Amino acid sequence: MKLVVVSAGLSVPSSTRLLADRLAAATAGRASGAVDVRVVELRDLAVEIAHNFTNGFPGRGLSAAIDDVTSADGLIVVTPVFSASYSGLFKSFFDVLDKDALVGKPVLIAATGGTGRHSLVLEHALRPLFAYLRAVVVPTGVYAASEDWGAEGLAERIERASGELAVLMSALAGRSAPTVQALAGTTVPAGSSLPAQGNVAAREDGFQVVPFAEQLAALRP
Template identity: 60%
Template sequence: MFATEPVRIVAVSAGLSNPSSTRLLADRLAAAARDRLDATQDRPVDVRVVELRDLAGDIASHLVSGFPPPALEDALAAVTGADGLIAVTPVFTASYSGLFKSFFDLVENTALTGKPVLVAATGGTPRHSLVLEHAMRPLFAYLRAVTLPTSVYAASEDWGASGDEYTEGLPARIRRAGGELADAVSGGRAVSGASRTPGLDDEVVPFEQQLAALRTA
């Protein structure tokens, strides 16, 4: 019976537009974690994405009243009950968005204790990539979560770029981070990204085409 319990991965996306690069990154990271889990263990994998833009009014109401509406209560329960968490925010004013922070302000400060968290962010320029280190890691350290070694920042120019001999392209970073999350929740052994046989994920797909796919999904 125990073996049939699913591994629960929850991705929190704070993107404001629809579609958004933030949601796209959350989906890609969740898919990478699912792929690793499917390859390394027999338990089913349950992936859920929490879109904060759909909960903005509920978040504001809870901050004022102290009582979460049902949809927000369900989202908070999903986050705190997950085996592994993916947290993705757009960068606003050199930090995480207000919507992202407001949501995690509603999470009890012990509810994520020991939970593996993959942090990621999107922005228009690579200059904001340090938001992962100076803002997001401290936030989840306060919440007593375990942030994974690899964090992922995706600037506009990273989408559809294959990287170079000194840096990994975005698909490789997504694979590595998703693999770390999968290994953290399952106790599996990490597999070097260099040993992976290149596949379709390595193909360079223009950003506009990736967003268009979200519109038709």
């Protein structure tokens, strides 16, 4: 399986990259089978991203990064917090992707910041962004403030989130496109290959919506 890490850290060394590396190592350790980990450093692609907006063509490095993200079995995305939201560089990279590039793709969201007061950035900024892109965002996001490094709690959040991503990656590997798109939270035709159980909302047009928690439970052995 292919795991791609997108890091929007700007400094060297970067706490954003450090969190990304810890999440990647934990996910690879929890996955069933070998995992090929690729890292996309957005800092190195900033100029190419800007040029893509003005001329419509990705450079060689940006094109390779887009290919990696599009072909990934799972994504870990980590951004520093700027002005109570994700960074402009982070958003710009996902703006240049094709609108369907992340449909049904498992994504773990994470962020770093100087204070714990910004922890809700995961819910008010990152989760809506990837829900709009129709990715399958794992339930647990990971936020690391400056005081979290070396403190209790961060390691547990990393393990919980990486475990959720590993389960989704393993479950979705090799599944058909319609089933993967169903797991993205889109409506699917009644009688499709997605196991439906519990509280399934039926619609008059013959489609049904399966809550994410039940979709995830149906994939577990």
